[in-house]
Amino acid sequence: xxxxxxxxxxxxxNAEIVLQHFGYWPDFHDAEILKxxxxxxxxxxxxxxxxx
Numbered sequence: 044x045x046x047x048x049x050x051x052x053x054x055x056x057n058a059e060i061v062l063q064h065f066g067y068w069p070d071f072h073d074a075e076i077l078k079x080x081x082x083x084x085x086x087x088x089x090x091x092x093x094x095x
Contacts, residue, residue, distance in 0.1 A: 071095060 052058050052068055062068060078094035 055061075058068075074095045076093060076095060078092075080092040082090045082092070084090065
């Protein structure tokens with residue numbers, strides 16, 4: 044994994060589960076995106092959830 048990818052992956056909730064399962068960060072470039080949810084939270088933060 045390149046140094047550029049590490050900060051982005053570290054911001055993904057439960058990324059460690061993906062790493063534990065595969066042993067590396069898989070390439071999802073051919074994955075079908077089933078759902079995308081954009082949310083605004085009362086704290087002023089934003090989130091995006093992808094179902095792949």
